[in-house]
Amino acid sequence: MADVIEMTARRTPLSSLLTRIRYRTPGLGASLLNGAVAAGLGLGALAVLVIVLWISSPYPDSGPGGALQVAAVLWLLAHGAELVRADTLSGVPAPVGVTPLLLLMLPVWLVHRAARDAAADGGDGAPLVSGPTAWTGVVLGYLGVGAGAAVYATGGELRPEWFWTAVCVPLVVMGAAGVGVWTACELRPEAADGLLGAMPMRGRRPAPGAESPARLAAAARAAGAGAAAL
Template identity: 35%
Template sequence: MTVVDRLLSALPGTEEPAGEAPPPWAPGWRRSAVIGVATGLVSALLVVGPVLLTWRADPLGGSATGDALAVGSSLWLLAGGAHLVAGTATLAFTPLLAFGVLVLVARLGAREAMVSVSTEGGIWGGLLPRPLAAAVGAWWGGYVLVVAAGWVLAARGSFPPLVWTLALPAVLVPLLGTGLALRAVAADDPDVVGARLTPRLPETVRRGVAAGVAGAWVLVAVGVLVVLGAVVLGWPAVAAVDHDLGSSGAGTWMLDGVQVAALPNLAVWVVSFLAGPGFSVVEGASVTWSGVESGLLPLVPVLGALPQPQEFPAAVGVVGVLVLAVVGGWVARRSLGSVARLSRVRTKLAVALSACATTAVLVGLLDAVGGGSLGQFRLSSVGAPAAHLTLALFLTLLVGAVPVVLRDAWRLRR
């Protein structure tokens, strides 16, 4: 019996008399719907809770707690991918680490909703057994109810969300969480679930997906290391910006938390720089292979780690290509492990190409979800261009992937 089952069984009227139908909290859609609501509340509390604590320590202009609840709800929806309206400006910057945490919470909740649910019976939509599909649908419905409540609260505050962007916190987050949960279910019952969840992709494409996902993780890790190294080297400038802000107490912790949550966003910017497109912090202030252009930056401490305006030598672009080529070679070698040793070169090249494409597309999607607007005018477009980044990254990864495949073929012919 799970923890949720123990809590539900303690509710009045949930005892199961002998010889009667199972209680309403038995595995099924009712229990799943309750878990969906609980998942949404836990997810919201992770963001709204710190906002309420910070507001209580330093209320803005004596504003009421209801204002803090509205702002917290807006920030929770922002962390889930929604865009916020601030006057005439649009805030479309999703901290990717916070987004990942929300997906993880959704995954845990969806998996709990599927516990002990039967996988027998008819297949719904050609995908899932009907009892499992009902449980997933009920859980999703409960989660969406909390998102709707958050939207009602946020709409009354200073930063109302754009309605059409609620599709990300209400659909994308639970969809990713459900997908990860179904992978766990498929591992336990692959005959019923796993085969139906496997995408109908060509064999060579499907074999490269796992290596491509690993490559995306590696690139984000490389970007994070570069950002942390830049912060260490530029610490005096970072500390000076933090001092100019004058934040203290709970405000400092809140600001630091937001910067940590946005660390993967900055990592993707670094990858874009290595690949060639570069990134812009504000209009007129960009970092590319050619150099750093000056501009008035937002008062965000981590941005103090950016290098001073200057022109870069041509070697900077070469180093960027070499770094990504090494990652591309690693991705290709990893993808070769999914095909037979004596497979044709054409097959191995196709699998390596699939792996590199998966890596590039995933990084591009991260950039797209992360958004690129911190306001209006000079802050209306920040970060890396997702489409350009995806194409440039794919081509650069191939620089390292193709030689690895050809070398593998040459070694077999010796």
């Protein structure tokens, strides 16, 4: 009986710590899952396309593993990362760094939707998710899958260039997730409270009052539309 009491006493601090973490960051797990699912959907769409082309090719040069590596590097290329082709006639690695704009729209739309859904609702009976928590969870979940895809793609003929991969992929994900969170602010204005609190006082002065989240969301959409048009 004394051993049971001692073991229970040892578990109490850890249990209370996990409880405090869940209380302070509600919805973080769901946001992580949203980000990971968004990355998986993008990878899966490109993998299906590449596998179909590989099966229909009359002279495939590699097995399904090589086709999946091509899908992984195309997914990284869609985020603006530069690739390196190691197998060339001259023996000198050749860079591949032109990102098709329509290919870029796939990860941007998936991340935007994942962040919007994570910030708009906390789930069935779950507490509402704050904007910073939803943004952090989606970004970390997405980049976790992206890191695995980058490591997997290093064994193919087309390989990711690590510097640009580490710069471009996080920037695209963070930007798209930020726009998604701001979109959710219109659906649920209280999602912007945490973001407004994190802003400096000078940035909050032009938009005081209850209409601040809507104004900031409209400004973010206008900036995003201008960048997309450019």
